[in-house]
Amino acid sequence: MSYCKKCPYCGIDFVTNDRRAVFCSRHCARIVTNTKRYSLAREKLEQRLCRTCGKSLALTKALPSSQQKYCGNSCATTAKWTRPSYRFHQSQVHSTGRHFYWHVCLQCGQSFGNYIKTSISKFCSVKCKNRHQISRRLATCAYCGKNFVTLNRPKRGKFCSCRCYTLKRQAMSKETYLPSPQPKRVCLRCGKNFFDYKHPYTLLRKFCSVKCARQYAFADSAARQRMRKIRLLHVFPVKDTKIEVALQDELRKRGIKFVTHISLIICQPDIFLPEARLVVFADGDYWHGCPIHYPIPTKRQQEYIDRDSYQVAYLTRLGYRVLRFWEHEIKKDVVACVDRIVNVAAGVTSKFGQNRLIQI
Structure with a gap:
């Protein structure tokens, strides 16, 4: 049902479905409401005197008369404690x-x-x-004993300067956190004399440093072999490089089955074809010391070159075929690299010794 009404603020006739509507819009209603609130709050009632200081107090309708007895919070607090x-x-x-x-x-x-x-x-x-x-007081420095003037605060004014504070902290740290040393001990690895402190976790200390402790732990060949086997089970790296991903994508397009970073006795090849017993490595030019880009290898590159040569010789002795591709070769033509992988894998015999071709 529709109702025809007239707005009391702007005087415009409007039609609405709500019979309780008074204004034509929210704008008119907000203006009238705020005007009434302001006039009600500013409308003064009777004059009253403050109960504490006796000043005149103008009462308004904004607050009830029971709360309008004092001119401010200070007078109200004073009256409260003198009650x-x-x-x-x-x-x-x-x-x-x-x-x-x-x-x-x-x-x-x-x-x-x-x-x-x-x-x-x-x-x-x-x-x-x-x-x-804010007031001042006379204090004595806790380090040098000098008298000085400081603020009247309970937790301040213990030292006359920052230098005395720093020296006191250093002295406290030496007395508290550095216990007296025990007699000298001899390192089991290098034979060097070192001091040991009376801490619970160093009572059984036998080495002068962590380096000597590790060298002593891996001095046994059995321990080295055990640690090498444990490290080979770890998948490294966690994220494949761009050249490895390029080879993997091309192999997947051709439907060739392969595995990545599988443990093979002494190393983890980047790509391994189990049926063809083919091991593929994607070597970076910098890390593995490419002779074209780095004719004079650094010490780290020479270590990688020697390690790669040893891995190739060892895997070949076990009956694996090894292919190593440089980074610039894969970036230049990845299709040619995968063609070479397919050609080498096609003529490899199976691991059972049967002279048959591996169909890829």
Whole structure:
């Protein structure tokens, strides 16, 4: 059902389905409501005097008359603590069931009461607390013993300067955190003399450094072999390189089955074809020391070159075919590299010794 009404603010006739509607829009309703609130809040009632200081107090309709007895918070607080119901002895109990205690202000010397029994409550007001902290006092430096003037604060003013503070901290650290050393001990690896401290976790210390401890642990050949087997089971690297991904994508396009980073006794090849017993490595030009780009290898590159040569010789002795591709070869023509892999794998015999071609 539609109703035809007239807006009391702008005077426009409007049609609405709500019979309780008064204004034509929210804009008109908001203006009228805010105007009424403002006029109600500013409308003054009777004149009243503050109960503490006696100043005239203009009452308004914004607050009930029971809350308009004082001109401000300071007068209300003063009246609260001077009220007879709050002035009683420490042994008495307030109407709320809590004990009430009296203290003496450190700044002005006046007595004041609250519910805190400990020495935390030291000042009767924030003004007295600020005045007490701003005031100065004579103190003695805890390091050099010199007298100096500092702020009147309980946790400040222990040292006359930053230099004394730093020297005191250094002295405390040497006394507290560095215990007296025990007699010298001899390292089981290098034979060097070293001091040991009386800490629980170093009572059984036998080596002068972590390096000597590791060298002593891997001195046994059985321990080295055991650690080598454990490391071969770890998949490394976690993320394949770009040249490895390029070879893998091309092999997948041709439907060739392969596995990546499988443990083969002494190494983890980048790509391994189990049926063809073919091992493929994708070597970076920098890390593996490409002779074209790096004719004079560094010490690290020479170590990688020697390791790669040993791996190729060892795997060939076990009956594997090994192919190594340089980074620039794969980036230049990855299809040619995969063609070479297919051609080599096509003529390899199976691991059972039967002279048959591997169909790929």
